[in-house]
Amino acid sequence: MPVKAGALSIALLVMAFLAPLFYNAVSPASSAEPQLVIEQKGKCVKETEYMRRYHMNLLKTARDSGVREGVRLARHGLKGCISCHPKRGEFCDRCHEYSGVTPECWNCHTYPV
Amino acid sequence: MTTRYTKIDGSSTGYRNFLIVSGAVAALAPLSALLMFTNGHYITGMNNQVPWGMPIVMAVYLIGASAGSLLLSAMSSVFGMKEYKPFSRMAALLAVLLIVSALMAIILDWGRPDRLFIPFFHIQPRSMFSLNAFLYSSYMALGLLYLWAMFNEREKLEKQLGLLAVLLAVLVHSGTGAIFGFVFVRELYNSPLLPPSFISAALSSGAALMILALYYTFKFTGRELDERHIHGLAKLMGIFIAVVLYFIFIENVTRAYAPKNYEAASFLLLNGGKYTFYFWVGLIGLGLIVPMILVLNPATNRSLKYIIPAAWMQLLGVLVERYIIVIPAQIMPLEFFHDKEITSDFLDGAYANYSVSPVEWAYSLGLVGVVVFGFAVAIKLWPILPSQANS
Amino acid sequence: MLELPHLSRITDIMTVDRRDFLKIGAYTAAGSMLATGLPAINAIASKTAPTRKPEESWAMVIDVDKCDIDCTACVDACHKENNVPDFPEPKHDVHWIRKITFKQKHVENGEERSLPAMCFHCEYPPCAHVCPVEATFVRKDGLVLVDKHRCIGCRYCMIACPYKARSFVSRHVDHKPTDNPDVPIRMHGVVEKCTFCAHLIDQGKEPACVTSCAKKGKGAMLFGDLRDEKSEVFELVRSGKANRIRSDLGLNPRVFYLGV
Numbered sequence: 220m221p222v223k224a225g226a227l228s229i230a231l232l233v234m235a236f237l238a239p240l241f242y243n244a245v246s247p248a249s250s251a252e253p254q255l256v257i258e259q260k261g262k263c264v265k266e267t268e269y270m271r272r273y274h275m276n277l278l279k280t281a282r283d284s285g286v287r288e289g290v291r292l293a294r295h296g297l298k299g300c301i302s303c304h305p306k307r308g309e310f311c312d313r314c315h316e317y318s319g320v321t322p323e324c325w326n327c328h329t330y331p332v
Numbered sequence: 333m334t335t336r337y338t339k340i341d342g343s344s345t346g347y348r349n350f351l352i353v354s355g356a357v358a359a360l361a362p363l364s365a366l367l368m369f370t371n372g373h374y375i376t377g378m379n380n381q382v383p384w385g386m387p388i389v390m391a392v393y394l395i396g397a398s399a400g401s402l403l404l405s406a407m408s409s410v411f412g413m414k415e416y417k418p419f420s421r422m423a424a425l426l427a428v429l430l431i432v433s434a435l436m437a438i439i440l441d442w443g444r445p446d447r448l449f450i451p452f453f454h455i456q457p458r459s460m461f462s463l464n465a466f467l468y469s470s471y472m473a474l475g476l477l478y479l480w481a482m483f484n485e486r487e488k489l490e491k492q493l494g495l496l497a498v499l500l501a502v503l504v505h506s507g508t509g510a511i512f513g514f515v516f517v518r519e520l521y522n523s524p525l526l527p528p529s530f531i532s533a534a535l536s537s538g539a540a541l542m543i544l545a546l547y548y549t550f551k552f553t554g555r556e557l558d559e560r561h562i563h564g565l566a567k568l569m570g571i572f573i574a575v576v577l578y579f580i581f582i583e584n585v586t587r588a589y590a591p592k593n594y595e596a597a598s599f600l601l602l603n604g605g606k607y608t609f610y611f612w613v614g615l616i617g618l619g620l621i622v623p624m625i626l627v628l629n630p631a632t633n634r635s636l637k638y639i640i641p642a643a644w645m646q647l648l649g650v651l652v653e654r655y656i657i658v659i660p661a662q663i664m665p666l667e668f669f670h671d672k673e674i675t676s677d678f679l680d681g682a683y684a685n686y687s688v689s690p691v692e693w694a695y696s697l698g699l700v701g702v703v704v705f706g707f708a709v710a711i712k713l714w715p716i717l718p719s720q721a722n723s
Numbered sequence: 724m725l726e727l728p729h730l731s732r733i734t735d736i737m738t739v740d741r742r743d744f745l746k747i748g749a750y751t752a753a754g755s756m757l758a759t760g761l762p763a764i765n766a767i768a769s770k771t772a773p774t775r776k777p778e779e780s781w782a783m784v785i786d787v788d789k790c791d792i793d794c795t796a797c798v799d800a801c802h803k804e805n806n807v808p809d810f811p812e813p814k815h816d817v818h819w820i821r822k823i824t825f826k827q828k829h830v831e832n833g834e835e836r837s838l839p840a841m842c843f844h845c846e847y848p849p850c851a852h853v854c855p856v857e858a859t860f861v862r863k864d865g866l867v868l869v870d871k872h873r874c875i876g877c878r879y880c881m882i883a884c885p886y887k888a889r890s891f892v893s894r895h896v897d898h899k900p901t902d903n904p905d906v907p908i909r910m911h912g913v914v915e916k917c918t919f920c921a922h923l924i925d926q927g928k929e930p931a932c933v934t935s936c937a938k939k940g941k942g943a944m945l946f947g948d949l950r951d952e953k954s955e956v957f958e959l960v961r962s963g964k965a966n967r968i969r970s971d972l973g974l975n976p977r978v979f980y981l982g983v
């Protein structure tokens with residue numbers, strides 16, 4: 220009896236870990252890649268490919284140097300993003316929703332509407 | 333003189349019901365922590381005047397009991413006191429469970445428990461908290477290893493690990509005392525005696541805990557208990573209580589001697605309302621002196637009828653001691669000028685208010701539940717209890 | 724963490740002991756290197772244009788005789804500038820700066836006077852010393868700041884601060900249209916306090932309380948750089964007339980008071 224219970228609980232655990240896979244297998248294929256509205260093309264601090272991959276690192280570095288050193292890297296911080304991409308819903312949120320990440324920036328920082 | 337250990341059978345309905353009840357109590361801790369995390373700490377009794385409340389009291393208390401249990405557990409292997417051998421496993425197990433529960437108490441009380449790993453990436457060697465993060469986690473790992481060595485009857489390894497564990501337990505609890513002792517801006521915290529007095533309180537409450545754990549598990553599992561073990565533990569408990577009393581005495585007298593501390597000392601000892609009451613009645617009277625007399629007086633120290641209540645009193649008395657250490661120092665207003673009265677709308681210069689809120693009660697109860705539940709499960713899974721406690 | 728040389732000026736002026744042994748505590752947090760992406764560092768290195776000079780050492784001098792007991796200009800300005808939330812219960816309310824009323828103990832009908840108190844940005848800040856994750860740190864120019872991205876909300880700093888300068892955010896805070904967009908609001912679960920308006924200082928302006936006191940109050944607050952020997956704060960500090968609160972603790976606060 221204990222053996223059975225043990226096996227059952229392990230099976231349940233494995234199932235729980237694999238649940239996301241199952242979920243994705245049955246749910247319809249995700250919609251097409253998110254489309255961003257970018258008005259001023261080519262004006263960014265880095266090329267699009269780079270930004271797509273590493274923008275969070277830029278933001279983090281700008282954050283840490285601004286908060287901790289007082290060196291405000293305006294172009295690389297949130298303010299820099301906002302200055303070219305006025306609509307958060309058409310910029311940040313699109314990809315973040317698509318990739319299922321929820322950064323905490325806007326809980327505290329203000330994205331002017 | 334070999335001791336045999338066996339698992340408990342654990343098929344009775346009583347056991348199952350016990351598991352269900354203690355599991356439900358244990359679940360209170362994460363649930364109330366979730367409430368604090370989602371709502372913010374305004375639902376607790378803690379506030380900007382009293383930033384540390386019951387969760388920290390519980391954490392300090394549990395760490396103390398853990399260090400005490402581990403020291404007792406090592407008595408047989410390290411100090412060669414063979415009469416304590418039968419319950420060294422039990423004590424080590426309790427030590428691990430208690431430190432787990434204490435870590436829960438600390439971490440889930442943070443405003444941002446989701447930032448759990450930050451302390452491991454950003455180290456601040458001047459902060460007792462930062463050092464303790466490493467002390468506590470290595471202590472927990474060492475405790476587990478020590479248990480493992482015991483299960484596998486690796487006597488030599490057990491002895492070495494035991495010695496290490498004793499050193500670490502002393503460090504861990506000194507570190508806990510230093511969290512408060514180093515805070516030099518509050519008269520009621522700042523004291524070099526806090527670390528050693530924490531250790532002696534750890535030992536006395538550890539002994540009390542062990543007496544109760546032995547007594548009740550043997551009672552419920554129907555094993556035969558040799559009362560001599562309890563007598564030995566009770567004597568230890570009495571001695572450590574005397575040491576605790578000595579530390580408290582010295583600390584308070586030293587503090588009260590300096591005129592700048594008159595206010596703080598008299599708040600604790602004379603006119604602090606409920607805190608003075610807790611101090612004299614809860615801690616000194618019922619928590620320390622009465623149990624000490626019960627276990628040291630030859631007329632009473634041979635009978636479980638007196639020892640068991642004495643152990644309970646001591647166990648709760650040390651909880652009161654932690655409360656007395658953590659809370660009143662925050663109730664006292666901080667002085668801006670020694671010779672001027674101050675007021676402001678941030679409640680400067682006024683005695684603060686703190687009462688334990690329902691959430692904190694649930695949280696504290698849950699932390700105890702975690703230990704009890706873990707203990708009940710573990711004695712079924714591993715051979716921890718001696719099949720017969722006579723040597 | 725604690726790099727004394729650039730801070731030592733405040734100590735020189737007051738000629739109190741230097742406590743150089745504290746340098747033992749100076750070290751580098753290698754852990755923080757791990758957390759930052761290397762590509763980003765490369766990307767930024769070339770275009771960095773520091774907006775501030777590292778050699779500043781800020782201080783404030785407050786003339787208590789000029790502080791009216793019922794004036795709250797500094798408090799209002801600060802709470803507006805920094806989006807300081809207003810919680811209903813006083814015991815949970817967040818305070819960055821507050822007006823303290825004081826009078827002599829043990830005398831009858833003592834005269835009541837008042838002074839504004841905020842974070843005093845100590846040279847040896849106990850809050851930063853006890854913070855387990857260095858969320859509270861000392862900036863190069865002497866400001867003691869809380870990195871709210873890092874604070875875990877353990878509240879050890881509130882225990883260690885003798886001035887009650889810190890508040891724990893114990894309730895949820897929402898964005899309001901009236902918020903100052905230059906300063907973030909906060910999530911509950913972190914500790915916050917006065918920053919000397921670091922965001923304004925970095926733009927070359929003065930803290931909001933000082934500006935407002937000059938405009939609406941009697942100009943009781945002075946702000947300046949102790950390295951600048953021509954500045955008014957330097958003069959006042961050097962004159963020896965300015966005191967610090969609880970100087971017995973030896974924390975060397977950066978806020979000086981005249982007339983107490």
Ligand code: SF4
Nearest residue numbers: 854874875877878880
């Ligand atoms: S509450 Fe935040 S700032 Fe204060 S000591 Fe803890 S981590 Fe540091």
